[in-house]
Amino acid sequence: MTNNVFGVDLGTCNIKIYDRHADQIYKEKNIIAIANKKDVFAIGDEAFEMYEKAPANINVFFPMNNGVISNINAMQQLLSKFLNRHSKGNLKGSEFIMTFSNDITEVEKKAFHDVVLNSNFKPKQVDMVEKAVADAVGLGVDVKSAKGVMIINIGADTTEIAIISLGGIVISRLIHVGGNQLDEDIQNVLKREYNFYIGDKTAENLKKQLACATDCEESSAKAYGIDVVTGLPVEVDVPASLIFEAISDHLHTIIDSVKIILERTPPELAADIVANGVYVTGGSSRIRNLDKFIRKETNLKANIVEEPEESVVRGLATIIADDSLRSLNFVRQTRVYH
Numbered sequence: 417m418t419n420n421v422f423g424v425d426l427g428t429c430n431i432k433i434y435d436r437h438a439d440q441i442y443k444e445k446n447i448i449a450i451a452n453k454k455d456v457f458a459i460g461d462e463a464f465e466m467y468e469k470a471p472a473n474i475n476v477f478f479p480m481n482n483g484v485i486s487n488i489n490a491m492q493q494l495l496s497k498f499l500n501r502h503s504k505g506n507l508k509g510s511e512f513i514m515t516f517s518n519d520i521t522e523v524e525k526k527a528f529h530d531v532v533l534n535s536n537f538k539p540k541q542v543d544m545v546e547k548a549v550a551d552a553v554g555l556g557v558d559v560k561s562a563k564g565v566m567i568i569n570i571g572a573d574t575t576e577i578a579i580i581s582l583g584g585i586v587i588s589r590l591i592h593v594g595g596n597q598l599d600e601d602i603q604n605v606l607k608r609e610y611n612f613y614i615g616d617k618t619a620e621n622l623k624k625q626l627a628c629a630t631d632c633e634e635s636s637a638k639a640y641g642i643d644v645v646t647g648l649p650v651e652v653d654v655p656a657s658l659i660f661e662a663i664s665d666h667l668h669t670i671i672d673s674v675k676i677i678l679e680r681t682p683p684e685l686a687a688d689i690v691a692n693g694v695y696v697t698g699g700s701s702r703i704r705n706l707d708k709f710i711r712k713e714t715n716l717k718a719n720i721v722e723e724p725e726e727s728v729v730r731g732l733a734t735i736i737a738d739d740s741l742r743s744l745n746f747v748r749q750t751r752v753y754h
């Protein structure tokens with residue numbers, strides 16, 4: 417038995433895990449390939465390579481949807497293989513700190529907890545911490561102070577907007593809009609404008625190359641797909657202006673939710689947010705000029721962070737290292753093995 421500690425951030429698109437012994441963050445796609453309905457064929461980045469390319473007997477899928485675990489069995493198998501692959505022996509009897517969004521149901525929260533507690537690597541203890549709180553810690557914010565902080569985490573399937581003060585969430589909102597919905601927008605606009613069908617990965621690549629939230633420069637990128645009319649493979653040069661038009665509605669949906677939260681924020685906390693600006697994290701915060709867009713729409717400064725997918729897991733690493741932050745955890749569960 418070891419007494420290692422892991423910080424686990426299960427995202428709809430990416431798994432990010434901090435390993436205290438190795439003092440390292442592991443990050444891979446949260447996806448699994450199952451062969452013949454029962455055998456784990458591949459996980460993580462290796463399985464993602466197979467996505468949209470596998471033969472009929474191999475099912476490649478994401479075990480999370482909309483920020484919650486939709487297939488517990490697959491999630492457990494994936495996590496077990498992921499941890500065994502990376503942590504090599506530092507696993508059994510370890511402690512885990514998991515994150516979850518504040519606005520999911522109790523049953524959905526329990527699924528996050530149980531996926532580790534009931535796993536074959538027999539954890540000693542599983543603690544939970546709210547994702548927005550870990551996010552703020554990861555950004556270096558003093559979360560225990562009485563200052564209001566607004567965190568906007570734009571992930572793959574969800575955006576979580578939260579106001580934090582005194583180590584807890586004062587008000588929050590989770591909406592089902594994230595990078596995946598922007599990818600769908602791109603697929604839809606190309607079908608509508610060019611009768612052109614592209615896969616999920618191509619849509620995501622176009623987004624990464626061309627998406628911007630405001631003041632977009634003229635540019636374009638090549639994409640390969642299928643002509644819906646002829647059924648033949650074709651290449652199309654996609655202009656950035658079309659991507660901007662495609663994702664615009666969903667970016668406004670996110671901003672509308674930010675405004676709703678701001679309207680409901682107690683005035684003293686709102687004053688802190690005006691002074692310090694909002695913090696924007698999550699992989700989708702990489703969209704170009706998002707900070708300018710947020711400023712234009714809300715009059716608030718937007719702080720975009722580096723490596724925004726990892727701010728939550730960096731927060732978990734800080735919580736693990738700093739005993740004074742351990743009080744941020746809750747739902748402490750200890751398992752006794754006979």
Ligand SMILES: Nc1ncnc2c1ncn2[C@@H]1O[C@H](COP(=O)(O)OP(=O)(O)OP(=O)(O)O)[C@@H](O)[C@H]1O
Pocket residue numbers: 426427428429430431482483570571572573574575594595596620623624627697698699700701702703704724725
């Ligand atoms: N350069 C980029 N431009 C735009 N989007 C990006 C870029 N890089 C990554 N993304 C998007 O970030 C998302 C993944 O971010 P992240 O890892 O924070 O999500 P997640 O935690 O897995 O999802 P969720 O929080 O919804 O459960 C994907 O939708 C991905 O396409």
